[in-house]
Amino acid sequence: MSSAPSLGAAIDPRTKMSQERAELHQIDESTRVLALIFLGTSAVWLLVGTIFALIASWKMHNPELLATQEWLTFGRVRTAHLNTVIYGWATNAGIGVSFWLMARLSRTVLRHAGILYVSGAAWNLAVIVGTFGILRGDGQPVEWLEFPRYVTPLLFVSYALIGVWGIITFRFRRGEHTYVSQWYLLAALFWFPWLYSIAQIMLVFAPTVGVIQALTNWWFAHNVLGLWFTPIGIAASYYFIPKVLGKPIHSYHLSVVGFWALAFFYNWAGVHHLIGGPIPVWVQSAGIVASLMMVIPVIVTAINHHFTVIGSFQQVWNSPTLRFVVFGAMNYSLASLLGSAMALRSVNSVTHFTHFTVGHAHHGMYAFFTMVMFGSIYYMLPRLLRKEWPSAFLINVHFWGTAAGITVYVVALSVGGWIQGMQMNDVKNYPDFLQIMVATKPWLFARTIGGFMIAVGHIAFVASFVWILVKKRTDDEGSPTLFNTPPTLSLKTP
Amino acid sequence: MNNGPLLFLGIFFTIAFSWSGIVLTNLVQQTEAGATQPIYDKELEKIVPAPMTGDARQGQAVYADLGCIYCHSQQVRNSLAREGGPSVDVERNYGRRPNVARDYIQDGRVFLGTMRTGPDLRNIGQRQPSVDWHMLHLYNPLITSKDSIMPPFPFLFEEREIVGEPSPKALRLTGEWAPPAGYEVVPTARAEALVAYLLSLRTDYDLPEAPKSVE
Numbered sequence: 100m101s102s103a104p105s106l107g108a109a110i111d112p113r114t115k116m117s118q119e120r121a122e123l124h125q126i127d128e129s130t131r132v133l134a135l136i137f138l139g140t141s142a143v144w145l146l147v148g149t150i151f152a153l154i155a156s157w158k159m160h161n162p163e164l165l166a167t168q169e170w171l172t173f174g175r176v177r178t179a180h181l182n183t184v185i186y187g188w189a190t191n192a193g194i195g196v197s198f199w200l201m202a203r204l205s206r207t208v209l210r211h212a213g214i215l216y217v218s219g220a221a222w223n224l225a226v227i228v229g230t231f232g233i234l235r236g237d238g239q240p241v242e243w244l245e246f247p248r249y250v251t252p253l254l255f256v257s258y259a260l261i262g263v264w265g266i267i268t269f270r271f272r273r274g275e276h277t278y279v280s281q282w283y284l285l286a287a288l289f290w291f292p293w294l295y296s297i298a299q300i301m302l303v304f305a306p307t308v309g310v311i312q313a314l315t316n317w318w319f320a321h322n323v324l325g326l327w328f329t330p331i332g333i334a335a336s337y338y339f340i341p342k343v344l345g346k347p348i349h350s351y352h353l354s355v356v357g358f359w360a361l362a363f364f365y366n367w368a369g370v371h372h373l374i375g376g377p378i379p380v381w382v383q384s385a386g387i388v389a390s391l392m393m394v395i396p397v398i399v400t401a402i403n404h405h406f407t408v409i410g411s412f413q414q415v416w417n418s419p420t421l422r423f424v425v426f427g428a429m430n431y432s433l434a435s436l437l438g439s440a441m442a443l444r445s446v447n448s449v450t451h452f453t454h455f456t457v458g459h460a461h462h463g464m465y466a467f468f469t470m471v472m473f474g475s476i477y478y479m480l481p482r483l484l485r486k487e488w489p490s491a492f493l494i495n496v497h498f499w500g501t502a503a504g505i506t507v508y509v510v511a512l513s514v515g516g517w518i519q520g521m522q523m524n525d526v527k528n529y530p531d532f533l534q535i536m537v538a539t540k541p542w543l544f545a546r547t548i549g550g551f552m553i554a555v556g557h558i559a560f561v562a563s564f565v566w567i568l569v570k571k572r573t574d575d576e577g578s579p580t581l582f583n584t585p586p587t588l589s590l591k592t593p
Numbered sequence: 594m595n596n597g598p599l600l601f602l603g604i605f606f607t608i609a610f611s612w613s614g615i616v617l618t619n620l621v622q623q624t625e626a627g628a629t630q631p632i633y634d635k636e637l638e639k640i641v642p643a644p645m646t647g648d649a650r651q652g653q654a655v656y657a658d659l660g661c662i663y664c665h666s667q668q669v670r671n672s673l674a675r676e677g678g679p680s681v682d683v684e685r686n687y688g689r690r691p692n693v694a695r696d697y698i699q700d701g702r703v704f705l706g707t708m709r710t711g712p713d714l715r716n717i718g719q720r721q722p723s724v725d726w727h728m729l730h731l732y733n734p735l736i737t738s739k740d741s742i743m744p745p746f747p748f749l750f751e752e753r754e755i756v757g758e759p760s761p762k763a764l765r766l767t768g769e770w771a772p773p774a775g776y777e778v779v780p781t782a783r784a785e786a787l788v789a790y791l792l793s794l795r796t797d798y799d800l801p802e803a804p805k806s807v808e
Contacts, residue, residue: 159710162734162744169748174660240657240702270597277595286604293608301616308629309697311620313705318615326608362604366611372707375670377692382619452666452709523709526684532712537740539710 122206129208130199131483136219137195138476142564144187144226149554151180156547160540170234178245179233185243185323186254187226189464192472193331194219194261197284199479200338201265204281205272215264221257225250241302241312243320251299258295262288279354283334286362290326294319310378314370321369324463329365329431332468333400335475336428340407343421343478344414349406357399364392371442374451390442393435401432417581419494423474426502430466434459449524454539454546455516458509465553466505473497473560480564481579486572488580493563495582500556508549515542628695634798641798642699650701652790655783657702659746666706667715667794668692671804688716688796689806696796696803711743718795727788728764728780736770749784752776 155177158164165171202209209215229246232238237247246254265288269281298319301307307315341348348354370378370386408415408425415421438459441450450456477494481487488494519539522529529535623629631640645653656662669682671691680691692715697703706713721727726737732750734741750764755777763777772778780788799806 158744159742162742166745167747172659172746173744174663177663178660236658238658240662275595282600285600289604290608297612306702307620310694310703310705311616311623312703314619315616318611359603362607366607367615370615373705376668376705377694377696379619379622382615385614452707456707524681526681533738533741536711536742540742
């Protein structure tokens with residue numbers, strides 16, 4: 100974290116320490132209610148989204164489950180899952196973490212946070228009504244934009260306020276330096292409302308003609324991941340890894356390259372969802388090139404994240420925050436490199452239209468972003484509430500449930516999807532589509548098992564979350580909850 | 594990178610660039626090239642692609658609200674062309690020729706799709722023109738397709754007591770699927786619209802910019 104040395108600090112280091120701590124405490128205080136609103140609601144949405152996910156997943160191999168309930172038919176329950184985890188869980192968590200980070204890094208208190216409480220309430224209300232709308236069959240048939248049109252203006256207004264407030268907080272920053280996380284947060288807070296409003300206009304309120312819809316759709320949908328969730332996830336990793344380890348990030352210059360390369364190339368990558376489709380070939384090629392060029396920001400970010408971790412692996416393993424964040428950062432590198440490979444025409448001809456893509460989407464959204472958010476929450480809540488996590492056991496269950504569960508999930512769908520793609524391309528040996536569909540069943544069942552493991556992790560997480568909220572603050576809150584505390588380990592607790 | 598305005602400008606420029614490139618340029622390009630207008634086919638003596646009928650349009654809304662797009666694509670691709678042979682999609686009988694942008698201009702809502710848990714449906718009207726087959730398949734896919742994982746849609750049908758003559762639209766259900774004696778299963782208006790839409794999905798014309806249909 101950047102800090103400008105003041106005259107007082109130069110004379111007496113202890114004054115500076117206590118001043119900084121008091122200042123930090125004040126900043127954390129100003130974000131507390133806001134962060135609790137967004138993180139609390141995100142935890143609820145996580146559970147709701149998990150329930151939808153399990154129903155949808157089970158229906159994939161046993162379609163007779165709840166088949167007579169129209170509102171829970173696969174096409175709707177799957178959509179309810181996507182929208183609750185994206186706009187309920189991931190966005191709420193992302194906003195909570197972003198504001199806390201932005202205020203801390205800008206070394207300024209959050210001003211007029213009351214407006215944000217209203218925005219937060221409005222956002223969540225819109226997600227609730229929108230989810231009911233989807234289950235009723237009012238949804239918009241546009242991937243990632245399914246919320247019915249009667250809630251999207253509310254979503255946009257409440258989000259726009261949130262974005263503007265983030266940028267204002269950045270404007271009030273103190274100190275000469277802006278840290279890499281701030282760039283990413285600023286960009287994400289600006290990009291998302293732009294994406295959302297254009298997509299709403301061009302797809303829902305005044306739909307464009309023909310396949311331009313598909314182009315707009317994938318420009319939007321891929322950029323939600325690339326320009327909204329990814330920057331927040333990277334910003335959080337850039338903050339927590341050096342912060343908890345107490346050492347600087349590997350290279351400042353690489354972080355500049357990483358940021359601009361991501362901003363430039365990720366923007367164009369979405370077209371790879373339409374390779375081979377009825378859209379101009381030049382735009383497909385541009386999408387493929389951009390997807391491959393994503394290797395640059397990914398490798399650069401990987402060097403910065405992983406080289407900072409090297410040599411401190413024991414600390415990573417002991418700290419709940421870092422165990423999650425580093426797991427996420429590693430999967431960011433892995434999922435992104437795989438994603439670049441998937442854009443190659445030769446690979447895409449196998450993976451496109453298969454469960455491989457679904458596995459990949461969860462690799463990015465879950466194994467990377469969601470895990471980083473979990474790690475961030477494990478760091479933030481004790482600071483915001485001035486209490487320590489009540490149970491290392493629950494955190495352990497959370498980590499192993501989710502880490503193992505998502506691994507089973509991604510591996511099952513990748514292998515199953517690859518086989519599916521190979522068979523679809525082999526018309527001679529697999530002339531009957533049904534044969535190919537039936538062959539995916541065991542992999543889909545394995546995915547459900549992974550899903551149940553993840554669900555166990557989520558229950559442990561929410562239990563911890565509720566427990567730390569309700570537990571009484573004791574005098575003995577001094578030491579942070581770790582998986583195991585070696586005698587030599589000392590952690591900074593600001 | 595401590596210059597706030599410059600940082601902001603870069604953030605603005607990058608997204609403006611991708612939006613102009615991916616969305617705006619293609620919109621202008623296709624409009625200018627006339628690819629958003631139907632053409633008159635002298636042999637068929639009608640404009641192609643033909644406008645959707647009212648029934649089909651209602652059916653498309655049912656297709657949308659049940660989320661069919663999450664498992665079915667609607668695009669016959671060209672990119673997997675084999676050396677000297679047709680594309681794999683054509684080989685698989687998804688259509689007689691690959692689709693081009695103009696094929697979608699009458700669709701209103703475009704359902705290209707990104708998933709083939711089930712087969713491509715762009716030419717399902719050509720491949721499976723039987724109304725009866727579609728009705729049975731929607732009522733429960735297992736009747737027509739053993740071991741299918743497609744969800745059944747019993748709520749698109751009504752099981753009712755036969756009063757007087759049985760309905761000519763009643764599904765011909767036999768064996769384990771048959772309703773109790775004295776009852777019949779008839780499609781609702783939504784089922785009929787959906788089937789009308791499915792049958793309307795057929796690329797049975799050629800366009801100057803598209804590869805010729807194979808027989």
